Amino acid sequence: MMDIGLLIIRLVVGLLFVGHGAQKLFGWFGGYGIKGTGGWFESIGVKPGVTMALLAGLTELIGGFLFALGLLTPLAGIMIAGTMVMAIAKVHGPNGLWSTANGYEYNLVLLAVTIGVALTGAGQYALDAFLF
Numbered sequence: 001m002m003d004i005g006l007l008i009i010r011l012v013v014g015l016l017f018v019g020h021g022a023q024k025l026f027g028w029f030g031g032y033g034i035k036g037t038g039g040w041f042e043s044i045g046v047k048p049g050v051t052m053a054l055l056a057g058l059t060e061l062i063g064g065f066l067f068a069l070g071l072l073t074p075l076a077g078i079m080i081a082g083t084m085v086m087a088i089a090k091v092h093g094p095n096g097l098w099s100t101a102n103g104y105e106y107n108l109v110l111l112a113v114t115i116g117v118a119l120t121g122a123g124q125y126a127l128d129a130f131l132f
């Protein structure tokens with residue numbers, strides 16, 4: 001049952017990050033694409049905005065795919081966790097913990113989940129289990 005639980009966690013979290021990356025890169029799912037995200041990054045002091053939007057989008061997209069597949073799971077967890085650390089530091093941290101005030105509560109949960117799975121392993125239903 002633990003392996004099924006890990007699979008569910010990896011699929012939900014990983015595919016949501018694929019979606020976040022696609023928002024930044026392609027403007028899908030209500031996102032703003034590279035230029036729009038880059039402009040917003042510039043407005044919060046993350047420069048150069050377009051380059052950083054590209055890096056963030058690729059990190060979320062690739063990290064999300066790897067996490068969902070359970071492939072190179074420690075690397076995927078670090079990639080996703082890194083984007084959450086930046087989100088906390090640059091956007092949500094100043095607002096406090098609770099998400100009701102646009103705080104970092106949700107980012108912290110995602111950070112804990114991805115690092116937790118990266119440290120414990122992706123489970124039997126993961127490409128890591130078949131390849132390594």
